[in-house]
Amino acid sequence: MTTDSPDIKEYADLGATTEDAMEIAETSMERVRELVPSETLADRIRGKAVHATGDPEFQHLVRFTGGAEAEPVRAGARAVLNERSIVTDITMVKAGITGRGHDCSVRKAIGNGTELAEQTGITRTAASVLELDKQGVYDDAIAVIGNAPTAALALADCIEDGTHPAVVIATPVGFVKAAESRNRIRSVAMEHDVPAITNVGRRGGSGLAAGLTNELIHVASDARDGSVPISVADSTT
Numbered sequence: 649m650t651t652d653s654p655d656i657k658e659y660a661d662l663g664a665t666t667e668d669a670m671e672i673a674e675t676s677m678e679r680v681r682e683l684v685p686s687e688t689l690a691d692r693i694r695g696k697a698v699h700a701t702g703d704p705e706f707q708h709l710v711r712f713t714g715g716a717e718a719e720p721v722r723a724g725a726r727a728v729l730n731e732r733s734i735v736t737d738i739t740m741v742k743a744g745i746t747g748r749g750h751d752c753s754v755r756k757a758i759g760n761g762t763e764l765a766e767q768t769g770i771t772r773t774a775a776s777v778l779e780l781d782k783q784g785v786y787d788d789a790i791a792v793i794g795n796a797p798t799a800a801l802a803l804a805d806c807i808e809d810g811t812h813p814a815v816v817i818a819t820p821v822g823f824v825k826a827a828e829s830r831n832r833i834r835s836v837a838m839e840h841d842v843p844a845i846t847n848v849g850r851r852g853g854s855g856l857a858a859g860l861t862n863e864l865i866h867v868a869s870d871a872r873d874g875s876v877p878i879s880v881a882d883s884t885t
Contacts, residue, residue: 676699677695677699680695680698680699681695683698683704683707684698684704684707688717688718689718689721689722689867689876689878690710690712690717690718690721692721692863692866692867693710693712693721693845693860693863694706694707694710695707696859696860696862696863697709697710697847697856697859697860699859700855700856700858700859700860701851701855701856706847706851709847709848709849709851710845710846710847711830711834711845711846711847711848712843712844712845713833713834713837713838713842713843713844713845713846714837714838714841714842714843714844715841715843719843720815720843720844720845721845721864721867721878722878722879723814723815723843724790724814724815724817724843724845724861724864724867724868725864725867725868725871725878726814726868726878727752727788727789727790727814727815727864728750728752728790728864728865728867728868729868729871729872730814731750731751731752731753732752732788732789732790732814733752733753733754733755733785733789733790734752734753734754734755734789734790734792734861735755735756735757735780735785735786735789735790735791735792736754736755736756736757736792736793736794736857736858737756737757737758737773737776737777737792737793737794737795737796737799737800737820738756738757738758738773738794738795738796738799738854739756739758740794740795740854740858741756741792741793741794741795741854741857741858741861742754742755742756743858744854744855744857744858744859744861744862745792745858745861745862745865746862746865749865749866749868749869750865750868750869752790752865755785757773757776757777757779757780757799758772758773758776759776760775760776760779760780761774761775761776761777761778761779761780762775764778764779770798770802771796771798771799773795773796773798773799773802774796774798774799774801774802775802776799777799777802777803777806778802778805778806781802781803781806781811786803786806786811786813787811787812787813788812788813788814789813789814790813790814790815790817790861790864791803791813791815791816791817791818792816792817792818792857792858792861793816793817793818793819793820793857794817794819794820794821794852794853794854794855794856794857794858795820795821795853795854795857796820797820797822797824797825797826797828797829798825798829799820800818800820800829800830800832800833801825801828801829801832803816803818803833804829804832804833804835804836807833807836807837807840807842808836808839808840812840812842813842814843815842815843815844815845815864816833816837816842816843816844816845816846817844817845817846817857817860817861817864818830818833818844818845818846818857819846819847819852819853819856819857819860820852820853821850821851821852821853821854821856822850822852823850826850826852827848827849827850830846830847830848830852831848833846834846845860
């Protein structure tokens with residue numbers, strides 16, 4: 649298991665590695681908790697969304713699909729504890745995911761499926777998702793899409809065809825197909841019982857996706873030390 653610096657007793661943000669950074673992270677999250685309820689696991693995701701975007705209103709844009717509201721958070725934390733792969737759409741999302749608090753492999757989809765993209769004319773990100781899906785990469789994985797709506801649409805097609813990620817985080821950003829792609833993820837996730845965390849509207853992005861993934865890792869770390877239950881039988885939050 650990856651260990652934290654012995655000089656840091658607790659952490660508010662898995663990216664913080666110095667005392668000054670810890671103080672900034674904790675103060676920032678204290679301010680977020682003044683704006684966002686902190687009673688449930690779903691609240692933790694809402695709070696992280698606000699922290700990542702700097703927008704208190706973003707807490708109202710987060711959506712949870714695939715069971716009770718907190719179930720996608722539990723599913724994601726369990727996947728982290730089970731060391732499932734984290735698969736991002738692009739390099740920027742991958743770069744934002746902490747290397748601390750987990751032993752999951754983290755890989756990006758972009759860079760795969762080049763030949764498929766050239767042959768079919770679909771986007772590189774969509775082709776990369778389809779290529780990795782052919783290899784079975786997304787089954788039981790933590791699938792994270794923070795930038796490319798076409799990647800989210802491709803993943804939705806894969807889920808419809810039988811692929812079953814452990815959890816999906818989809819926050820692609822933009823004016824074209826972004827909201828549509830997240831809506832489709834929610835639709836297929838509900839139909840095929842795949843836990844998913846998404847948002848509504850045009851906003852989103854790589855930083856948000858990475859932040860939400862890091863919060864799943866943080867929940868898993870808390871579950872590991874026994875401070876947060878993630879079993880449905882153990883908790884109703």
